[in-house]
Amino acid sequence: IVADTLTWARGRHTFKGGMSFNAYQNNTKYDFYINGDFYFSGEGGGIGSGNDMADFLLGLPDEFLQFPLAPSDIRSKYFSGFFQDEWRLARNLVLTLGVRYEYSSPKLDTRGRSFSLGLGRQSQVFTKAPPGLLFPGDPNAPKGANLPDKNDWAPRIGFAWSPTAKTSIRGGAGMFYDILKAEDNLQFNGQAPFFGFVDLYFDPPSRNPTAPLNIMSQPFVAADQPNPFPSKPPAKDIDFGKEGFLPVGGGGVYFVDPHLRTPYALQYNLSVQRELLHGMVLDVAYVGSGSRKLTGLVDANPFILGTTRRIFNAQPGIASAASFSYLDEFRNVGNGNYNSLQVGLTQRARQVPVLGKVEFLQLSYTWQKSIDTMSGFRERSSRVPYYNPKQFRAASDFDLTQNFVLSAAWELPFNRWGGPKGLLGGWTLYPVLTLHTGFTLDVYSQISRSRTRTGPSAAGDPNMVRADLIKANVEVYDPHREQTIANRSGNFYFDRTAFSTARYSAATYDAVNNPALRTYGTLGRNAFRGPGRVNLDLALAKFFPIWKERIKGEFRAEAFNLANHAQWGSPNTNISSAQFGQITSTLDPRIVQLALRIRF
Secondary structure, eight states: OEEEEEEEEETTEEEEEEEEEEEEEEEEEEOSSTTOEEEOOOTTTOSSSSOHHHHHHHTOOSEEEEOOOEEEEEEEEEEEEEEEEEEEEETTEEEEEEEEEEEEOOOEETTOOOOEEOTTOOOSSSTTSOTTEEOBTBTTOOSSSSOOOOOOEEEEEEEEEEEETTEEEEEEEEEEEOOOOTTHHHHTTTOTTTSOOEEEEOOOOSSOOSSOOSTTTOHHHHTTOOOOOSOOOOOTTOOTTTTTOOSBOOTTOEEEOTTOOOOEEEEEEEEEEEEEETTEEEEEEEEEEEEEEEEEEEESSOBOTTSSOBTGGGSTTOSSTTSBOOOEEEEEEEEEEEEEEEEEEEEOSEEETTTEEEEEEEEEEEEEEEEESOOOTTSSOOBOOSSOTTTTOEEOTTOOSEEEEEEEEEEOOGGGGSSOHHHHTTEEEEEEEEEEOOOEEOOBOOSOSOTTSOOTTSSSOGGGOBOEEOSSSOOBOOTTSOEEETTEEEOBSBOGGGEEOGGGGOTTOOTTTOGGGOOSOSSOTTOEEOOOEEEEEEEEEEEEEEETTTEEEEEEEEEESTTOOOOBOOOOOOTTSTTTTBOOOBOOOOEEEEEEEEEO
16 A cells, blocks of 8 residues: 655645545455355245255255355555645634545456456357356456446535534535445355356256155256366366356356446535533534445346346347346446434533542434335345346435434542442442334245245246235234234234235236236335334443553443343244244343453
């Protein structure tokens, strides 16, 4: 890393400029699933008895996943430069103007082991690859993860104004760029044609088997797929079909949009600070942001609506009607907005009669709302539909409507009440009280794990379909009390009978040929919330000298969840589960720990 900053003060202006350069490399080996993993889904997705343990004993997995031991040799370079002017317009008013430029080169594998999608284009590097699959060296194909984005200019503006001695008003706005996700490091690692991999699904037995099945002993034979292991360096004329690299895509394979742009956020705030009493400051602020070009997953190869053929499999020159599976691609499909009212009250060290010294008191309250179309990779909502990327615009997976935190440090005045100073002095109490509303909840239909089916949307994404809401609202219960709903008893948090997936299994349900039936469920994304939290942590500490000022000791007693209040976990939202709607877990009960620390 090379970085430098220059500051120049002239009159009412303070100019500042600088730059930084960072060369990045990632040299790792992807060693997950190299021995192969069988999955037994049982209820809601298995191929056997309907129970995952029973399927395991019967040797009836529904999926087999295996990847190679594959190295990564990733390189990237990052450059940034900025210039700003802090302009003192008056004794009590400062204006700051600035601009920043950033460039992060696309992550590049030194051996060219990456690929991208280009509908209707034939690779000239691997001449027997199916049309639509491109590699570094092909015309207009990126050399790395994506094509460069060199337009990342970020202006900034801010001001600070003190109209009175006890009041200050601050505000600002700016554009802030992200660095394209580190997940790119592994996006192409271990993939065809550079390495072999498999994600096999197995069909249910046609009848009750009278002899051991070969799914676990010969998974490739059972799935009627060639065995691509051990991996070999690919020849330029490698036949993808004969080598078992078809269909392209499927589970575990991620593509990156060649024209991917750098995500950014527009952040803005306005705050007022006022000193109420000596050492006590009230801070009221509006804080907001707008996030644009966020990266999310899209199936770039959905079924053509009204047919059972996928877009890439309908290209001219495709040898097999199943050359491509679903193709999860990272695109700039996410947008988000955040707005909040933030209130803070801070009391600095103050001597209180009788009570002693309050070292600090911090009260924070936030009333906020975060809305997005998807909440990011590895989040619950990481995908958007191909035909309508804004289909699921709603509260974010991580949204909390209200959050309150009170923390303090109080030096107890025991030594003032008489008694041995060495024993009673130096005790400090640290309480932390936290209250917040619940996180969002979502109920998916669970009608199918297999994305090889068209599903209720007719686009091939049944994993994104939600349940139908068949009641006017979702009734919520006190989880302290046991409820009996639909002949099931338990600590229900919501009414399980408010949801249904019955219409999806009807014999007349045909979303492919009847556009009126195409749906992602009538329940909106993140339409209701889980239980909130109330928690009190408390620490009691005593500081004492051991040897002069050089060695000091600290005794600390801490209690987490001091009131032993039930902190409910999230309810079960799997509509296929017998425990759907119930809360079956809590966070930690009261925990007390003692510690002795020596500092020198």
